[in-house]
Amino acid sequence: MLPPILKDKLRLPVVASPLFIISHPALTLAQCKAGVVGAFPALNARPESQLDEWLAMITEELAAHDAAHPDQPAAPFAVNQIVHTSNKRLEHDLMMCVKYKVPIVISSLGAVPEVNAAVHSYGGIVLHDVINNRHANSAIRKGADGLIAVAAGAGGHAGPLSPFALVQEIREWFDGPLLLAGAIGTGGGILAAQAMGADMAYIGTPFIATDEARAVDAYKRMITESQAADIVYSNYFTGIHGNYLKGSILASGMDPENLPAADPSKMDFDKAVTGAKAWKDIWGAGQGVGAVKAVVPVAELVGRLEREYREARNRLCA
Numbered sequence: 001m002l003p004p005i006l007k008d009k010l011r012l013p014v015v016a017s018p019l020f021i022i023s024h025p026a027l028t029l030a031q032c033k034a035g036v037v038g039a040f041p042a043l044n045a046r047p048e049s050q051l052d053e054w055l056a057m058i059t060e061e062l063a064a065h066d067a068a069h070p071d072q073p074a075a076p077f078a079v080n081q082i083v084h085t086s087n088k089r090l091e092h093d094l095m096m097c098v099k100y101k102v103p104i105v106i107s108s109l110g111a112v113p114e115v116n117a118a119v120h121s122y123g124g125i126v127l128h129d130v131i132n133n134r135h136a137n138s139a140i141r142k143g144a145d146g147l148i149a150v151a152a153g154a155g156g157h158a159g160p161l162s163p164f165a166l167v168q169e170i171r172e173w174f175d176g177p178l179l180l181a182g183a184i185g186t187g188g189g190i191l192a193a194q195a196m197g198a199d200m201a202y203i204g205t206p207f208i209a210t211d212e213a214r215a216v217d218a219y220k221r222m223i224t225e226s227q228a229a230d231i232v233y234s235n236y237f238t239g240i241h242g243n244y245l246k247g248s249i250l251a252s253g254m255d256p257e258n259l260p261a262a263d264p265s266k267m268d269f270d271k272a273v274t275g276a277k278a279w280k281d282i283w284g285a286g287q288g289v290g291a292v293k294a295v296v297p298v299a300e301l302v303g304r305l306e307r308e309y310r311e312a313r314n315r316l317c318a
């Protein structure tokens with residue numbers, strides 16, 4: 001059962017996932033106005049005082065949009081909190097979410113009861129992202145409301161499991177909100193996620209190739225020109241396994257076929273593991289890149305996904 005917040009104002013069962021460096025208010029607002037949940041990582045607001053300004057701006061602009069378009073209200077937004085010892089801002093950033101009653105908080109890398117309790121105190125919900133069934137179970141026991149199953153092929157940090165296996169195992173014991181992530185780049189993919197047992201799709205990579213994304217043009221272009229075979233899975237850059245564009249690794253002077261393994265204990269979101277800075281110079285992307293053919297406005301991307309979703313449903317029903 002989906003709570004109303006994940007259903008009522010949505011044009012498509014989609015959460016646009018938070019993207020380090022790339023998601024900022026212009027992208028999040030465009031996503032919400034297009035009818036999918038928009039999201040950004042709290043850490044993208046720098047210095048940390050900027051988070052207060054961003055949340056004020058987003059809250060005001062969405063309220064203004066809803067007043068002007070009562071028939072087509074914007075979808076709600078989400079803030080991503082990295083719950084990891086390297087994130088020294090967590091307490092501050094969480095206080096800001098409480099101050100602005102952020103409707104959806106997405107927690108990554110650590111499930112902590114205090115984070116869930118803080119969000120529940122004002123009626124918000126927490127979705128926790130996981131790469132396996134054990135972490136999923138632990139997150140729900142600690143009070144998360146829903147799960148994001150990050151399967152093989154997802155952009156950024158990704159797990160090794162097939163989406164079929166991951167969703168099936170979680171659905172054996174969990175009937176709450178379940179989102180599926182990993183290489184979903186078409187409306188048919190969104191419908192497939194639902195057919196598999198997920199409630200919604202969690203989509204990142206296609207939103208990098210949009211006008212509103214805060215990524216350099218060469219990165220957006222490389223997304224449109226790459227295929228699944230151009231994605232490299234490595235833990236070298238951040239200490240955690242993730243998917244990256246081969247072209248960006250080559251451009252940084254490294255051999256994508258011969259990357260050494262990293263030491264996970266050195267993971268730090270602020271520091272480079274190599275001379276090139278992960279996320280800034282080494283560009284994350286999922287195996288679904290092949291579905292992204294052009295850089296377009298967010299509204300156009302969501303329009304395509306909706307059209308394809310409808311066509312896929314009609315095709316199956318016929």
Ligand SMILES: Cc1cc2nc3c(=O)[nH]c(=O)nc-3n(C[C@H](O)[C@H](O)[C@H](O)COP(=O)(O)O)c2cc1C
Pocket residue numbers: 017018019020021022041080108129150153154155156157181182183184202203204205206283284285286287288
């Ligand atoms: C460039 C990039 C940056 C990301 N940054 C974050 C982040 O800051 N926090 C987070 O929880 N997930 C992050 N992710 C993972 C996404 O939220 C999501 O799991 C992923 O994009 C879904 O797979 P897809 O890209 O194949 O659609 C990132 C992904 C990419 C591609």
